[in-house]
Amino acid sequence: MKLLSFLIFPLTLALLPTLVQANDAINVATYIEPPFADKVNGKFVGRNIRLSKLIAKKLNKKVNFITCPMARCILMMQSGQADMIVSVLKTDEREEILTYIEPGINFQKQPISFFTLHTNKVEINSFEDLKSLIIGQVRGARYFEKFDNNNELTKVKITTRSQMIKMLLKGRIDVFIAREESIRPLIDKYNYQKLRIAQYQYLTPVTGYIAISKNSYLQQDIQKFSSIIKQIKDSGELDKVYYKKL
Structure with missing residues (x-):
């Protein structure tokens, strides 16, 4: 038993840096859709990018942007390969794999x-x-x-x-x-x-949310996310960061 404990302890130490490193960053599933997110001259730009960086800064974390088509982004969120996705609609289907952060971040008035x-x-x-x-x-x-x-x-x-x-x-x-x-x-x-x-358009405004993968370590910080969103909305910081011109 002592030998087993001796072997397990170094193994745990070897794994620890990896876990700490993983918990030090937010992996954001990023679908390219200007003006929300784009990649220009090798740099990520757009509303969702600026907001992700702001939230990561307030949580004292790094942020990694993972580009993916929307369908793959959702799959990555389902598996936990990505931690967060920005500006998505709330649906019953998605709520099975995502935790939506209240309040919503934007009220999309542009017609579909x-x-x-x-x-x-x-x-x-x-x-x-x-x-x-x-x-x-x-x-x-x-x-x-x-x-x-x-x-x-x-x-x-x-x-x-x-x-x-x-x-x-x-x-x-x-x-x-x-x-x-x-x-x-x-x-x-x-x-x-x-x-x-076409003449026919869908004109009803919809709310966009930040969502966290239910398989992400960030589930422990849901309340922190909610508090940050509420604080930056109330202070006007959200509008300033999210809607400024590129």
């Missing part, structure tokens, strides 16, 4: 739009008009309940918004769903003029 081409003779004046169309959406993204849960629509799940734009321009889909502010930075002026935003 449906983009088609000027050359397409497609009129989308109501939700019902979508049922005859092939609709591009980002794999793993959530938009609004009526759209997300509708099984009558023909939806094509695409990895990135850039790919979605290319598929529309090539005529491989009839329309795609997105916010205009997330599409404009991804396309040049010439090609943007080829796009047309």
Whole structure:
């Protein structure tokens, strides 16, 4: 027994630095979606990036940004490979694997739009008009309940918004769903003029949250996260950091 204890103790010490190092950083699952997150000249920029850095600083932790398409980001959060994700919608499905930090960080007022081409003779004046169309959406993204849960629509799940734009321009889909502010930075002026935003849009504002993986060591700090968000919202620091221009 003494020999066993002697062997276990050095092993524990050998593992300890790794554990301390892991608990010293926040791994943020980062989906590229300007103006929320982007990578410019090798550096991460955007609203979610600035907010993540601010929170990490207040927790006295480092921050690592892990780029991933939305679907993979969610899988990484589920497994615990990533600790945190920023500005995500709350759904029953996601609540099984994520702890949402209250209060929410933003109130998204930009409409969710449906983009088609000027050359397409497609009129989308109501939700019902979508049922005859092939609709591009980002794999793993959530938009609004009526759209997300509708099984009558023909939806094509695409990895990135850039790919979605290319598929529309090539005529491989009839329309795609997105916010205009997330599409404009991804396309040049010439090609943007080829796009047309449909009359029908989803106008109800939605709340974005910071969420923590239920398999993350940060579960022990949920109350700290909540207190930080409340404090920076009440002080105006959140708006100053989150909404300033890049």
